[in-house]
Amino acid sequence: MKTSLRINGEERQLDADVRTTLLDALRQHLGLTGSKKGCDHGQCGACTVIVNGRRINSCLTLACMHDGDEITTIEGIGTPDNLAPLQKAFVEHDGFQCGFCTPGQICSATAMLEEAKAGWPSFVSDDLDDIDTLSDEEIAERMSGNLCRCSAYPNIVAAIRESVKETAS
Incomplete structure (x- = not known):
């Protein structure tokens, strides 16, 4: 399924299986490896990202559910040269x-x-x-x-x- 995600202020296109979690889409399909897969059950928070201003466990949601959403990952919070x-x-x-x-x-x-x-x-x-x-x-x-x-x-x-x-x- 084609999905349009706005990640860290940049429009990104994703073509992935509808069963792909947001975490797997970020890490495996889009190369944003900052968010980590800890428990894969929503219990540890290592995969936390911000979607439309709210924090979520990205391992518990499907990427296709966030078509058009504003997503902020750790890569969008600061850079090595300009830390938040x-x-x-x-x-x-x-x-x-x-x-x-x-x-x-x-x-x-x-x-x-x-x-x-x-x-x-x-x-x-x-x-x-x-x-x-x-x-x-x-x-x-x-x-x-x-x-x-x-x-x-x-x-x-x-x-x-x-x-x-x-x-x-």
Whole structure:
């Protein structure tokens, strides 16, 4: 099936079986290998991408379902020469060890911060009037769909907090 995807601001054409997941389309058909296949069951978050402003597990959705959608992968968030503030913070706070989960963590955190700015509550939300006051518990809850086998969670939370401060100033 022919599908038109807008990935990282660029129109891309895909001709693939209707059973092809968005993750497999990105990695195998379009050469965007930043998103990782961890569990292939939507449990680890390594495949997280942003579709129309919302984070999703790309292993759980079919590529053909996203005809015309705006998709952002880790390749669209920053470049090695021009890192996004969140990517810089991950480096500064050692928010990765093996790095396998990092693309999904960064895509998820990018969308999560937009969700918080929009006032979306989480299970532990006390006050959403000011994103700068997201507690460690709030960040951890909002990022709970992204697992890190190396257990770099404190560093990931610190990186997200640093990114929030840098973006606010």
